[in-house]
Amino acid sequence: MRDKLAQYTMFIILLVVGLIIVSPFLWMVSVSFDRLANMRIPFPPTFIPEELGAFNYGIIFENGRLLRAYLNSTIVTLASVTLQVSAALLGGYAFSKGTFKGKKVLFLFVLATMMIPIEARLIPLYQMFNAAGLLNTLWPVIVPSILYGFGVFLCKQYFDRIPDSLREAAQIDGASEFRTFFQVYLPLAGPIAATLVILSFMGNWNEFVWPLVVLNDENLHTIPIFLASFSLENGTSLAGMTMALATMSVVPIIIVFLFFQRYIIQSIALSGIKE
Incomplete structure (x- = not known):
């Protein structure tokens, strides 16, 4: 009872x-x-x-800026998610199963990137892309996303739970390191890959500060920048339209989360992370 x-x-x-x-x-x-x-x-x-x-939804969709912002956010997010998840899986596998000098020290450097906030990297990154002539393009928003220390950490923890005997058996059969990863370990990494997709998608879709710095062209604005500019221009005078924009901005995140949510608990349990 x-x-x-x-x-x-x-x-x-x-x-x-x-x-x-x-x-x-x-x-x-x-x-x-x-x-x-x-x-x-x-x-x-x-x-x-x-x-x-x-x-309100009819009015905001009549404005071509919303569809353009959706297209920009979609391009940036899909490209960034692909780079981040791919780099994290490869890096996590290398740090988990690889045998090379300085692995532990290099892994500490990867973890250290998690401690550096975006505000501390704004000026160096801006100067670098300015020197390359890439400002006011989508490249400065996409390329830095490949640095994903948290994703590498999660993947390493996940691959540590997969037996090394699988790699040894593949090597005995003459498989290269890349073939071992893609044909043996990658098919087993579905849960952690799905979790990374969710986290990466949410982070990149909602990214605001860095795109605001490098994307001055209105035609390149992403959804968060467009929403902020709309709110700044109209304040609370058009609250209904502002809330409609905000609702539309979170719909893709909800869809992705609902599609991949069942993998989150499974991947965290297998990665050995405890509260």
Whole structure:
């Protein structure tokens, strides 16, 4: 009886906490469907629109800037995710199964990159891409993403749990190191790869500071920059449209997360990471 009571109590607590966490998002969606919110923000906050309709979404999609920003964010995010996940898997495999001098020291340098905030790298990166003549292109946003120390760390922890005997058997059969990775270890790395895709997608889609520095051309703005500029131009006078833009900006993240979420717990459990 006590166990059931404890389970019910825990369920109610988690339900309440979950509703509190989700409530800002639900309010954002509600305001986005409220046409009158462009004249005044509903206060106190309500989850039922005063005038329900898709008016705000129709207006923001009539503006070609949103579709252009979506295209830019899609290009940047897909390219960055591909580079980050590929580099993390290869790096994690090398640090886990490779045998070369200075491996531990080099791995410490990789971990050290996690401690350097983007603010400390803005000026050097800006000067480097400025000297290369790549400012106001998407390249400065895509290329630095290959440095993904956290992803390398996760992959190393994951590959450490896979027996070395698989690599030894492949080498006995005459397989090269790359063939061993792609044909033996990579097929087993689905859970950690899916987790990296989620984390990388969220990080790159929501990236704001660095793209704001290097993308001065309005035609190259990504979704976060476009949303910020729209909010700055209109303030709270067009709250309904602003919330519609915000809702559309998180839809791709929700889709990717729902598609890959089942792999997160599995990959963390297999990587040996504990709280």
